[in-house]
Amino acid sequence: MRKKWALFTSMMALVFILAGCEPLLVLDPKGPQAERQANDILLSIGIMSVIVIVVMVILAYILIKYRASKLPDDYEPPHIHGNKWVEIVCVGVPILIVAYLSFVSVKSNYIVESTPEGYENQEPLVVYASSSDWKWHFSYPEEGIETVNYLYIPTNRPLEFKLYSYGPITSFWIPQLGGQKYAMSDMVTTLHLAADEAGEYMGRNANFSGKGFAENTFNVTAMSQADFDEWVDEVHQTAEPITESQFEKLLEPGHLGQMTFTGTHLEFSPAPEHAHNEVSEDAEENQEHSNHENHTEVETDHSGH
Amino acid sequence: MEFFERFAIPHPSPAIYASMVAIALVSIGIVAGLTYFKKWGYLWREWLTTVDHKKIGIMYLVSALLMLFRGGADAIMMRAQLATPEAKLLDAQHYNEIFTTHGVVMIIFMAMPFIFAFMNLIVPLQIGARDVAFPRLNALSFWLFFAGAMLFNISFVIGGSPDAGWTSYFPLAGNDFSESVGTNYYMLAIQISGIGSLMTGINMCTTILKMRAPGMTLMKMPMFTWSAFIANVIIVFAFPVLTVALIMGTTDRLFATNFFTTSNGGMDMLWANFFWIWGHPEVYILILPAFGLYSEIISTFSRRNLYGYSSMVWSMVLISLLSFLVWTHHFFTMGQGALTNSIFSITTMAIAVPTGVKIFNWLFTMWKGKIRFTVPMLYSVGFIPLFTIGGVTGVMLAMSAADYQYHNTMFLVAHFHNTIIPGVVFAMLAGLTYYWPKFFGFMLNEKIGKVTFWLLTVGFVLAFFPMYLTGLDGQARRMYTYSEATGFGPLNMLSFIGAALMAIGFVTIVYNVYYSFKNSSRDIGSDPWDARSLEWATHTPVPEYNFARTPQISSSETFWDSKKNGHVLFKGEIEEIHMPNNSGVPFVMGMIFLVAGFSFIFALWIPAVIALIGIFVCMAMRSFEKDHGRHISVKEIKETEEQLGGAK
Numbered sequence: 038m039r040k041k042w043a044l045f046t047s048m049m050a051l052v053f054i055l056a057g058c059e060p061l062l063v064l065d066p067k068g069p070q071a072e073r074q075a076n077d078i079l080l081s082i083g084i085m086s087v088i089v090i091v092v093m094v095i096l097a098y099i100l101i102k103y104r105a106s107k108l109p110d111d112y113e114p115p116h117i118h119g120n121k122w123v124e125i126v127c128v129g130v131p132i133l134i135v136a137y138l139s140f141v142s143v144k145s146n147y148i149v150e151s152t153p154e155g156y157e158n159q160e161p162l163v164v165y166a167s168s169s170d171w172k173w174h175f176s177y178p179e180e181g182i183e184t185v186n187y188l189y190i191p192t193n194r195p196l197e198f199k200l201y202s203y204g205p206i207t208s209f210w211i212p213q214l215g216g217q218k219y220a221m222s223d224m225v226t227t228l229h230l231a232a233d234e235a236g237e238y239m240g241r242n243a244n245f246s247g248k249g250f251a252e253n254t255f256n257v258t259a260m261s262q263a264d265f266d267e268w269v270d271e272v273h274q275t276a277e278p279i280t281e282s283q284f285e286k287l288l289e290p291g292h293l294g295q296m297t298f299t300g301t302h303l304e305f306s307p308a309p310e311h312a313h314n315e316v317s318e319d320a321e322e323n324q325e326h327s328n329h330e331n332h333t334e335v336e337t338d339h340s341g342h
Numbered sequence: 343m344e345f346f347e348r349f350a351i352p353h354p355s356p357a358i359y360a361s362m363v364a365i366a367l368v369s370i371g372i373v374a375g376l377t378y379f380k381k382w383g384y385l386w387r388e389w390l391t392t393v394d395h396k397k398i399g400i401m402y403l404v405s406a407l408l409m410l411f412r413g414g415a416d417a418i419m420m421r422a423q424l425a426t427p428e429a430k431l432l433d434a435q436h437y438n439e440i441f442t443t444h445g446v447v448m449i450i451f452m453a454m455p456f457i458f459a460f461m462n463l464i465v466p467l468q469i470g471a472r473d474v475a476f477p478r479l480n481a482l483s484f485w486l487f488f489a490g491a492m493l494f495n496i497s498f499v500i501g502g503s504p505d506a507g508w509t510s511y512f513p514l515a516g517n518d519f520s521e522s523v524g525t526n527y528y529m530l531a532i533q534i535s536g537i538g539s540l541m542t543g544i545n546m547c548t549t550i551l552k553m554r555a556p557g558m559t560l561m562k563m564p565m566f567t568w569s570a571f572i573a574n575v576i577i578v579f580a581f582p583v584l585t586v587a588l589i590m591g592t593t594d595r596l597f598a599t600n601f602f603t604t605s606n607g608g609m610d611m612l613w614a615n616f617f618w619i620w621g622h623p624e625v626y627i628l629i630l631p632a633f634g635l636y637s638e639i640i641s642t643f644s645r646r647n648l649y650g651y652s653s654m655v656w657s658m659v660l661i662s663l664l665s666f667l668v669w670t671h672h673f674f675t676m677g678q679g680a681l682t683n684s685i686f687s688i689t690t691m692a693i694a695v696p697t698g699v700k701i702f703n704w705l706f707t708m709w710k711g712k713i714r715f716t717v718p719m720l721y722s723v724g725f726i727p728l729f730t731i732g733g734v735t736g737v738m739l740a741m742s743a744a745d746y747q748y749h750n751t752m753f754l755v756a757h758f759h760n761t762i763i764p765g766v767v768f769a770m771l772a773g774l775t776y777y778w779p780k781f782f783g784f785m786l787n788e789k790i791g792k793v794t795f796w797l798l799t800v801g802f803v804l805a806f807f808p809m810y811l812t813g814l815d816g817q818a819r820r821m822y823t824y825s826e827a828t829g830f831g832p833l834n835m836l837s838f839i840g841a842a843l844m845a846i847g848f849v850t851i852v853y854n855v856y857y858s859f860k861n862s863s864r865d866i867g868s869d870p871w872d873a874r875s876l877e878w879a880t881h882t883p884v885p886e887y888n889f890a891r892t893p894q895i896s897s898s899e900t901f902w903d904s905k906k907n908g909h910v911l912f913k914g915e916i917e918e919i920h921m922p923n924n925s926g927v928p929f930v931m932g933m934i935f936l937v938a939g940f941s942f943i944f945a946l947w948i949p950a951v952i953a954l955i956g957i958f959v960c961m962a963m964r965s966f967e968k969d970h971g972r973h974i975s976v977k978e979i980k981e982t983e984e985q986l987g988g989a990k
Contacts, residue, residue: 062816063747073743074747085735085737108712149746204518223608
């Protein structure tokens with residue numbers, strides 16, 4: 038048993054040294070949602086480590102104390118049925134731990150499913166992120182821009198991703214900004230994120246979608262609102278408009294580099310926001326209007342920094 | 343020509359051609375060997391037509407071990423491909439086929455027959471029965487499993503293997519995105535063996551409820567029988583969901599229905615829901631019998647009664663109920679919102695409570711015991727800390743907001759291997775070592791067994807613990823390659839080294855069987871481990887009728903009572919024993935199912951219809967057959983008992 042312990046500790050040490058060169062992506066959050074998730078993860082690792090250690094200590098103690106080679110030959114183990122108090126502790130303590138973690142879990146659910154904390158007063162940037170085999174299409178309806186396989190986002194502003202897929206179920210994931218969510222062909226899902234820091238982040242499809250899955254990644258660049266606006270202007274000056282036939286071609290299975298267009302495919306190939314979402318669709322339109330109005334507000338807000 | 347094209351493999355490679363040759367040579371070898379040694383008759387009489395639960399158990403066991411190596415070969419190829427960044431060992435298509443078949447083979451064709459092997463071998467003996475309730479149905483269950491397994495395993499040489507993952511999510515698994523026949527294999531092979539599993543579920547429930555020896559109330563059943571009972575109740579409720587989902591998937595692929603398609607009102611999320619309504623109970627179908635085996639082994643080698651018997655039973659009942667209430671945790675990220683996720687997050691974490699109770703009960707069973715570190719006990723002792731780690735990472739995954747970060751990553755892969763390998767695989771190997779002498783008449787070598795245990799344990803830790811880290815570092819599962827810049831390289835190399843150690847460990851099992859067969863003593867008596875429950879009360883090897891006289895039950899440890907407390911196990915005179923006759927119908931039906939499955943996979947309608955008619959003819963024949971079984975005379979029983987070393 039001791040051998041096993043030594044092995045185990047040395048192995049874990051080795052693993053941490055190997056991994057220790059850089060912080061793990063998920064535990065190196067750059068946005069409020071990812072931070073909440075990283076905190077939950079660290080909290081649960083802490084509590085769970087205590088449980089594992091307690092079980093291991095009890096096990097080691099029992100194995101050392103009651104191994105046959107240490108006991109007299111005539112020792113005959115007693116017949117024990119159970120003890121009410123021991124069982125109450127064995128049920129009660131796990132219930133308390135699970136209750137506490139459930140409480141944290143439920144609270145976090147509502148946090149990650151809504152506009153990031155501290156960003157409630159700002160209008161979100163809405164980006165439609167749709168996947169096709171094996172690419173990502175990002176449509177910025179308010180800005181009238183569409184990109185392929187790369188995403189520019191402003192920092193310190195809530196981001197609302199509308200996810201759907203032209204094909205198999207995929208999962209939109211930028212580990213350092215927050216957890217993933219599925220993109221499916223017959224409905225639109227919403228993912229709330231925000232970036233606190235400017236920088237380049239890895240984004241990918243996390244859900245297996247066939248042959249080109251491994252390379253189904255995209256680059257995320259977070260920048261200040263001013264830089265973002267500059268980029269929007271630049272795109273409008275330099276990029277070509279996206280056409281329906283061109284978009285059809287983009288959808289064909291394969292890999293593409295990064296591309297930039299003006300206009301969005303939403304105009305001729307709208308997102309699958311179905312009848313049962315009619316109410317929210319109306320809400321969307323209203324929101325879009327207000328977004329346009331608020332856009333300037335956000336800008337002034339930013340120049341005030 | 344077009345007719346034959348469909349049987350070609352869409353993505354051939356030298357490795358596949360080599361396997362084709364190997365399969366052909368092995369088949370020829372088997373046929374030639376059987377003919378040369380004149381064993382065809384023996385094979386037919388003793389195995390293909392048998393309805394004896396012990397022989398069926400052994401056939402399950404052998405199949406499970408073969409499939410373990412098949413799935414293991416898949417695993418080592420995957421780890422080798424991922425050991426270095428941008429490796430060229432496998433291309434994306436091969437990698438996708440390999441991880442798909444790895445998952446299906448390991449769950450459906452390795453773990454399932456392994457637990458069925460122990461249920462068949464042990465349950466009738468533990469309850470003092472002569473066989474299962476429906477012996478012929480039992481044989482049919484095995485042959486359906488066998489047909490499914492064969493069908494699935496020929497996929498990579500005829501027509502191509504499934505490549506949409508073992509979860510086979512639609513629309514990826516639909517015709518639009520999976521054009522080869524691979525997913526047809528998936529649908530039909532699992533369907534056929536699934537029908538077999540459902541029959542076993544019904545059979546075992548009936549056996550356990552109706553055929554217990556006098557005095558054995560439910561709360562006096564040995565723990566393995568309890569675990570088998572609960573697992574089979576789950577089978578009866580969960581497998582029909584899979585059956586229906588597979589039929590819908592099959593008709594989507596073969597008859598252009600639109601259950602899971604992306605157009606015409608199809609709903610891709612429906613498959614994921616159906617799949618996991620079966621899939622989550624399925625993991626408890628596998629783990630509960632494993633828990634049962636650990637309970638038997640820990641109690642035997644601690645020389646103590648099982649601590650907290652009734653809380654063990656109730657925790658299993660609770661787990662079986664909760665297992666049906668957690669399926670959504672497999673896709674917290676589907677966008678069902680905070681409320682739904684919260685509910686399923688809580689139900690999932692709740693399972694930790696009864697599971698924790700079991701862990702503590704095992705610990706307290708060892709407390710004040712007299713612990714012998716035999717090979718089965720080593721596996722059980724290794725299981726406790728490793729499974730605890732697997733369990734607590736499960737609780738971490740159950741925190742749905744955090745799961746958005748774990749989902750679809752290597753963290754998840756590490757978690758479920760962390761529960762299945764120390765949980766199920768270690769239990770099966772522990773059970774294999776523990777029960778080997780009962781069925782084969784000699785012990786497996788302890789020294790080699792210990793080497794195996796350490797190779798597997800160290801290999802397991804090296805192979806899977808790094809995945810927790812790469813998962814948190816953003817390595818998605820099912821990626822066939824990654825760039826050097828990601829930094830996943832060193833940890834994946836470590837995983838590969840671990841996988842290689844495990845591979846060596848599994849090979850030592852085969853060597854152990856060979857070595858022990860040649861060198862182990864045959865004079866081991868009927869109770870080599872000084873065990874406690876009823877299965878050890880009869881002779882080794884177990885006679886066809888199990889017990890010459892029906893045992894009288896005093897407690898869940900009747901045999902121990904008879905050894906230590908003077909309980910009289912066998913009373914009265916030996917009487918004639920009524921046993922079922924052998925039958926070739928289950929085997930023939932299994933083979934017809936194989937033909938039917940193959941024909942459906944390739945849309946060969948004429949043979950498909952003929953095979954379906956054949957199945958109904960077999961069923962009709964059984965209905966009109968007059969077979970009342972046979973009687974073993976008292977004289978014959980006494981002779982057998984004498985041969986085995988005195989009447990019991």
